[in-house]
Amino acid sequence: MNQPAMNQPAMSQPAPRQPTPSQLWMRQIGGVLRLELKKTFLSKRGWWVYLLALGPVALTLMHWLIEMGRHSNRHSIGEDSLVFAGLFHFYFLRLGIFFGCVGIFSNLFRGEMLEKTLHYYYLTPMRREFLVAGKYLAGLASALVLFVGSTALSFLMIGRHFGAAYTSYILHGPGLSQLGSYMLVAALACVGYGAVFLMSGLFFRNPMIPAAVVMVWENLNPFLPALLKKISVIFYLKGLCPVEIPIPPPFNVMVIDADPSPFWIAVPGLLMVSLILLIYSGISARQTEINYGE
Numbered sequence: 001m002n003q004p005a006m007n008q009p010a011m012s013q014p015a016p017r018q019p020t021p022s023q024l025w026m027r028q029i030g031g032v033l034r035l036e037l038k039k040t041f042l043s044k045r046g047w048w049v050y051l052l053a054l055g056p057v058a059l060t061l062m063h064w065l066i067e068m069g070r071h072s073n074r075h076s077i078g079e080d081s082l083v084f085a086g087l088f089h090f091y092f093l094r095l096g097i098f099f100g101c102v103g104i105f106s107n108l109f110r111g112e113m114l115e116k117t118l119h120y121y122y123l124t125p126m127r128r129e130f131l132v133a134g135k136y137l138a139g140l141a142s143a144l145v146l147f148v149g150s151t152a153l154s155f156l157m158i159g160r161h162f163g164a165a166y167t168s169y170i171l172h173g174p175g176l177s178q179l180g181s182y183m184l185v186a187a188l189a190c191v192g193y194g195a196v197f198l199m200s201g202l203f204f205r206n207p208m209i210p211a212a213v214v215m216v217w218e219n220l221n222p223f224l225p226a227l228l229k230k231i232s233v234i235f236y237l238k239g240l241c242p243v244e245i246p247i248p249p250p251f252n253v254m255v256i257d258a259d260p261s262p263f264w265i266a267v268p269g270l271l272m273v274s275l276i277l278l279i280y281s282g283i284s285a286r287q288t289e290i291n292y293g294e
Contacts, residue, residue, distance in 0.1 A: 032134025053146035060157040067161035085243035101193035106207035129282030143190035181242040195274040236266040
């Protein structure tokens with residue numbers, strides 16, 4: 001019988017497969033996203049952002065409980081729908097989501113500078129464009145959970161005291177379509193303002209200065225010429241809202257009418273502008289230098 005060779009070399013193991021560049025980039029972005037989600041949701045600096053998101057929920061909950069205690073409704077579902085439209089226009093878009101995005105996205109880089117922890121990221125072998133992308137996605141996830149969730153809960157509670165009639169309004173009337181439109185507009189607002197304020201936190205020592213400039217510009221939008229109206233986020237968001245709010249006198253005489261952008265222009269346009277701002281922020285982050293002594 002043939003004896004097996006005692007000194008037969010061991011079979012060589014196949015070399016482990018190296019990740020492709022796209023897989024490596026996704027791993028890096030995913031790693032930053034996981035780290036930043038914990039810091040963003042548990043940040044002590046952002047406690048007031050939760051108050052901004054919970055304010056309308058508490059207000060509509062109080063409305064529901066007060067109206068439930070009455071024997072008859074003194075208003076209609078349509079009037080509640082108009083009230084929510086005003087709440088969404090004047091609170092969510094102009095205050096809540098705006099300042100919430102200031103607090104969330106401006107601190108993604110500026111907060112790291114204040115805490116003197118940004119250099120830990122910069123010492124890793126990771127392209128800074130992916131660091132920007134990971135931080136933005138973490139901030140966006142937080143903003144969507146807080147403000148899209150707040151929008152949905154507020155809409156569902158504002159007319160809940162009507163009982164089955166409000167359920168029918170949502171399921172068999174225009175309610176479900178309105179709810180979807182409001183949630184879409186809230187999500188687009190988080191996307192657009194998030195890109196703006198991440199860039200401002202990257203470039204400015206005090207992000208509140210550009211935030212104040214953007215706020216003044218956005219609130220002057222109804223009174224600007226038609227061409228200048230389109231250089232803002234609020235112009236495209238207002239055109240997507242399902243219920244229009246009339247401007248009371250004497251301000252209505254100063255408003256300059258402009259045709260709202262259709263859905264197929266407004267949504268891709270906002271997404272494209274946000275992407276351009278993020279790409280510019282990522283490219284600019286390559287030259288960013290850390291100076292904790294500022």
